[in-house]
Amino acid sequence: MNVFITGGTGYIGSRLIRELIERGHRVRALVRSGSEKLLPQGAEGVVGEPLQLDSYTTTIPPADAFVHLIGVTHPSPAKAAQFRAVDLVSIKVAAKAARDAGVRHFVYLSVAQPAPVMKAFLEVRRHGEELVRATGLSATFVRPCYVLGPGHRWPYPLLPFYWLAERLPWTRESAHRLGFVTIRQMIRTLVWSIENPPNGVRILGVPEIRATTLSLPQNDRL
Numbered sequence: 001m002n003v004f005i006t007g008g009t010g011y012i013g014s015r016l017i018r019e020l021i022e023r024g025h026r027v028r029a030l031v032r033s034g035s036e037k038l039l040p041q042g043a044e045g046v047v048g049e050p051l052q053l054d055s056y057t058t059t060i061p062p063a064d065a066f067v068h069l070i071g072v073t074h075p076s077p078a079k080a081a082q083f084r085a086v087d088l089v090s091i092k093v094a095a096k097a098a099r100d101a102g103v104r105h106f107v108y109l110s111v112a113q114p115a116p117v118m119k120a121f122l123e124v125r126r127h128g129e130e131l132v133r134a135t136g137l138s139a140t141f142v143r144p145c146y147v148l149g150p151g152h153r154w155p156y157p158l159l160p161f162y163w164l165a166e167r168l169p170w171t172r173e174s175a176h177r178l179g180f181v182t183i184r185q186m187i188r189t190l191v192w193s194i195e196n197p198p199n200g201v202r203i204l205g206v207p208e209i210r211a212t213t214l215s216l217p218q219n220d221r222l
Helices: 011-022 077-101 119-135 156-165 172-177 183-195 206-211
Strands: 002-006 026-031 044-047 065-068 105-109 138-142 146-148 180-182 201-204
Touching: 002 011, 011 026, 011 183, 065 077, 065 183, 077 105, 077 119, 105 119, 105 183, 119 138, 138 183, 146 183, 172 206, 180 183, 180 206, 183 201, 183 206, 201 206
Parallel strands: 002 026, 002 065, 026 044, 065 105, 105 138, 138 201, 146 180
Antiparallel strands: none
C-alpha cells in the first residue's frame, strides 16, 4: 500500500514507519525542509508546511491511506494555546489536503473520550474528528489515553490502581476507556487500521487497541 504520514519523525510516527516498511508498504512522510534525514531509512520525505493550507496537497498522491500524527509533545493543561495553534491547525490542513488529493482512508490519532482532564486537548481532538468526518472520507479514529513505552514510563506506579478499577463494577467502564496502552499495541493497531480500511467511520478506543491482533516482530524499537 501507499501510505502518507504526517508526524513521521515523532515518538509514534518513526516506529510506525519502520513497521510499515518492513511489511512491504511504500511510505512517504511530510517533513519541514532540513528534517528529511530524521525519517527512518526507507521512507521518502515530502517537504511541506503542516500548518499551511495547500502546502503539500499535490505531493500526496498516490496514497491509499493518510495517517495524521502531528501534535504537541507531552500534552499538559498548560499547553492549551499550543493545542489550538498546532494540533487544530494541522488537522484542518491535513483533512482538506487528504480530501482534495482523493485519499481513500484517513487515520487520525485522537484521544479517549470523554475524559475528566485535559479539556482543551480533548476539545481540539474532538474538533479534529469532526473535520475529518466532514470530508466524507472513510476514517479510523484511534483513541488512546496514554501510551506507555521508552521515555514514557512515569505512569507505571499507577498500574495497580487501574488493575483494581477495571475489576470494580462502578469504575470498570471508565477504567477500560481511560486505561493505558503500550507503544507496541499502538503500532499494532495503526498498522492493522491501515491494512484493513473501513467503509465509513471506525472508532478504536482503549479496549480495541488492546485487543487488536497483528503479528509484529519482537525488537527493541517497540
